Amino acid sequence: MKRETIAIHVGYEGDPTTKAVAVPIYQTVAFEFDSAEHGAALFNLEVKGNIYTRIGNPTNTVLEKRVAALEGGVEALTVSSGMAAIEYSLSNIVETGTNIVSTPQLYGATYTLLAHIFPTRGVTTHFAKSDSPQDVEALIDHNTRAVYCESVGNPAGNVADVEGLARVAHKHGVPLIVDNTVATPILLRPIEYGADVVVHSMTKFMGGHGTSIGGIIVDGGKFPWREHAERFHMLNRPEIAYHGVVYVDHYGDAAFVARCRTVCQRNTGATLSPFNGFLFLQGIETMALRVERHVENARKVAEFLRAHPKVDWVNYAGFPDSPLYPMAQKYLGANRCSLLTFGVKGGFDAGTKCFNALQLFKRMVNMGDAKSLACHPASTTHRQLTPDEQHKVGVTPEMLRLSVGIEHIDDILDDLSQALDATTR
Ligand SMILES: *Cc1c(COP(=O)(O)O)cnc(C)c1O
DSSP states (O other): OOHHHHHHHTTOOOOTTTOOSSOOOOOOSBOOOSSHHHHHHHHTTSSOOOOBTTTOOHHHHHHHHHHHHHHTOSEEEEESSHHHHHHHHHHTTOOTTOEEEEOSOOOHHHHHIIIIIGGGGTOEEEEOSSSSHHHHHTTOOTTEEEEEEESBOTTTOOBOOHHHHHHHHHHTTOOEEEEOTTTHHHHOOGGGGTOSEEEEETTTTTTOSSOOOOEEEEEOSOOOGGGGTTTTHHHHSOBTTTTTBOHHHHTGGGHHHHHIIIIIIHHHOOOOOHHHHHHHHHHHHTHHHHHHHHHHHHHHHHHHHHHOTTEEEEEOTTSTTSTTHHHHHHHHTTOOOSEEEEEETTHHHHHHHHHHHOSSSEESSOOSOSSOEEEOGGGTTTTTSOHHHHHHHTOOTTEEEEEOOSSOHHHHHHHHHHHHHGGGO
């Protein structure tokens, strides 16, 4: 099936009792056991079934199957936010004394997690000089447990060389974990290029309407955990936190995500509410259509801004003279993401004036909503970072980031036009 079809059908075979066509919201904490023996069999992992919504819920199960299929992975785990997905995907395999190697330009909270939170647990992150595979490889050592990147960086818009990064990670026996939030599986499927684990903030394009926070971890199912049994002993030895199960034996290809569920989520509890799971299912049904319009509108906005006399620069991977162009061409084909950044002439002050004058664009720190959104990273999402750290993750003081929505393009351009006029008023 093609992605458009997967997004509407995969993972739901109909409800046998009610014949409901839309996926029901199983708004329940727990599931009844037939008998003591049935309960015991469930706990012993001898039979499959639902026990308690913190470890699994049938509404979320449909969403997990659907997104796993969209990404070309084997299984997935829904969690309560994109940040929880990122945290679990890493804490699943790191431990004190090990390290993560990351590309330098990351989402603000991810940067903070890697640069400041993991180190308090004895896990360091080495940030590469650039996102090139050579610079990343130079930092991988015997204690590295994962290479981490964003397929398309938020907010920098840089497109990572996923294939090259997967190659250097695998050469050193570590998995590549990719945050695919900005690209969505409609534009790019990192697993096809060798990524081992894909994480998402479903909050953005998947939900698509700015109503719910959620995340998902997709297991590509190909990393040879057994071949690196010492390094990834948590997947290869009996797990004391879960009935002594050996993940690679019991769960096969889906060992990684099974441990995320039964150790990380079961014991720290960042569970997605089934109601939000339902909203994400609604969003995903129209994701391909929305992304198509987002992409088309963003291209027109980029061209408009570039030609505008009050605009200093536009960072958009669709311009052939952009340094982002070659990687974008390889990984996104003719499409580009609807996230773009630009600087107004007149620096910080003019940028702020333009930002404050926007009427249709909402001033907020989200993206991927049907509505057009604008954000000033230096004063919001990346505010906690020092100027030097901001520079490293690709944020400048005058930069505005747009998430171009799916309104009529004329109204979007009219708003930008009047806001740019306001900068010199
Ligand atoms: C928003 C975002 C996150 C965090 O997701 P939440 O759902 O807000 O926790 C992580 N990575 C990227 C690229 C994002 O855009």
